Amino acid sequence: MNTILWEVNYLSPPKITRRCAGCGAKTEHICSGLFRVNAQKKRLDVWLVYRCARCKGTWNLTILSRVNPNGVGPETLRRYVENDAALARSYAMDEDFLARAGADTEPAEYSVCGAEFDPAAQTRLRIVSACPSKLRVARLIRQKLNLSKRDFDALLERGTIRMEGGADVARAKLGKEAIVYFAARAPGE
Incomplete structure (x- = not known):
């Protein structure tokens, strides 16, 4: 992965x-x-x-x-x-x-640095912030990967995107760190 x-x-x-x-x-x-x-x-x-x-x-x-x-x-x-x-x-x-x-x-202005990838590929995505943040994880993923809300929702429905710990990807806030799995099950599931 x-x-x-x-x-x-x-x-x-x-x-x-x-x-x-x-x-x-x-x-x-x-x-x-x-x-x-x-x-x-x-x-x-x-x-x-x-x-x-x-x-x-x-x-x-x-x-x-x-x-x-x-x-x-x-x-x-x-x-x-x-x-x-x-x-x-x-x-x-x-x-x-x-x-x-x-x-x-x-909201503070921000940029996201890191590589883009194919959401269909088995990927472990770690998103970090130097400051605690209330940014929604779903928004960051959609913006960085240029996904429409419809495409993102389809990935969620198929179970392609999962958060470590089982949190709801659509509602989760970043905090200082979030780990998201694509096209794979999170460890312990």
């Missing part, structure tokens, strides 16, 4: 749509990659700064609120203060965190 690896690469973090005080309307906000850190007496606040795409006004997304600085850890605190790009991106890409914060997000 041939094994293929696809990597989902995000071109930018998800855009947030929210009301901008400066514009007076709902606008797109883009992550600046900067943190705002404020310490008052024995409490620490940390925000991730977003900018309005129209007026460049800012909106601060709360990361930590009124926490004891000793509970954060010196390395993490240093990364906030120095505006660590990787840390900012990890927060900006975390769709669950953004949803808990009440942010209305638009």
Whole structure:
């Protein structure tokens, strides 16, 4: 059985749509990659700064609120203060965190790197993402293999496509990794 690896690469973090005080309307906000850190007496606040795409006004997304600085850890605190790009991106890409914060997000732009193949051939497809993702596995497969919904559904009906663990391919979300089998049974079935 041939094994293929696809990597989902995000071109930018998800855009947030929210009301901008400066514009007076709902606008797109883009992550600046900067943190705002404020310490008052024995409490620490940390925000991730977003900018309005129209007026460049800012909106601060709360990361930590009124926490004891000793509970954060010196390395993490240093990364906030120095505006660590990787840390900012990890927060900006975390769709669950953004949803808990009440942010209305638009899907992030992405590309899928990896070889195309014939879905009729026995293939083990491993799809990976550096960040947890709510992208549907079916959508990724259809886009990358240029399959119509009708053709994809026909493959599902014939049992040609199966996910490891028996999850429903049509509804499964990527997370950080998904393994899909084509024209073969998944191990343990």
